[in-house]
Amino acid sequence: MQLGVMITDGGAHPPEKWAVVTAETIFPLGDALKGDRAILARKVQLAIAEALMPHHESHQDDERSALEADGDAHLDRPHDPIPRAEESLEAVKNCIRGTPWEDKITDAAWLNLVGSILASHFATSADIERQWHCHRNPSEKAKAFLAARHGGSN
Numbered sequence: 001m002q003l004g005v006m007i008t009d010g011g012a013h014p015p016e017k018w019a020v021v022t023a024e025t026i027f028p029l030g031d032a033l034k035g036d037r038a039i040l041a042r043k044v045q046l047a048i049a050e051a052l053m054p055h056h057e058s059h060q061d062d063e064r065s066a067l068e069a070d071g072d073a074h075l076d077r078p079h080d081p082i083p084r085a086e087e088s089l090e091a092v093k094n095c096i097r098g099t100p101w102e103d104k105i106t107d108a109a110w111l112n113l114v115g116s117i118l119a120s121h122f123a124t125s126a127d128i129e130r131q132w133h134c135h136r137n138p139s140e141k142a143k144a145f146l147a148a149r150h151g152g153s154n
Contacts, residue, residue, distance in 0.1 A: 012128045015057035016049075022056070022121050023049035026092065026114045027101075037100070044099055051091040059084050059122055063129040072141040075130055081122035088118045 006013055006021060013021075027045045029038070066074045092114060093105040104110045131149065134142035 012060065012125070012132050015060055016053055018056040018060075018121060018125060019049045019053035022052050022118065025121075026117050027096075040099065041101075044095060044101065047095040048092055051095050052088055055084060055088045055091065056121075056125065059125060060129060063126045064133075067129065067133045071137065072139055072145075075134070075141060075145050079123060079126045081119040081126065084122045085115050085118035088122075089115050092118075 006017065023045050027041075027048050029041050029045060033041050063079075066077075070077075089111065096102055096105050127149070131146060134146050
C-alpha cells in the first residue's frame with residue numbers, strides 16, 4: 001500500500017481523481033513487475049479506477065445534495081462510509097477476478113485492509129465536501145466546523 005497527499009485549490013477533488021488515487025492505493029504497481037505482467041497490472045489498476053469512479057461520483061453527489069437540501073444542519077449528521085465501501089469492495093473484487101492476483105479476493109487480511117482504505121477515502125471525501133460547503137457558506141456553525149478541523153483557522 002502507498003500513501004499520498006491530494007491537494008486542491010478551489011474545490012473538492014473530482015470523482016475521477018478520487019478513483020485513480022484509491023486504485024493506486026489499494027492496487028499499487030511494484031517496481032518488480034516486468035514485461036507483460038507489468039502491463040496487465042496497469043490494466044487491472046485502471047479497471048479498478050474505472051469501477052470506483054461511479055461510486056465516488058455518487059457519494060459526492062449524495063453529500064452535496066444533502067448539504068444543499070439541509071445546509072448547516074447536515075454538518076452535525078454522522079457519516080457512515082461503510083455501506084459505500086462494501087459496495088465498492090465488490091467492484092474491486094470483480095476487477096481482480098480472472099487475473100494473476102485473484103487470490104487477493106479470498107485473503108481476509110487484504111479484504112479488510114482494502115475495505116478500510118475505501119471507507120477512509122469515502123469519509124475523507126464527505127468531510128472535504130462539508131468543508132467546502134462551510135467555505136462557501138460562512139455561518140457561525142460553519143466557522144466552528146472548520147475551526148474544529150483546522151485548529152481555529154479556516
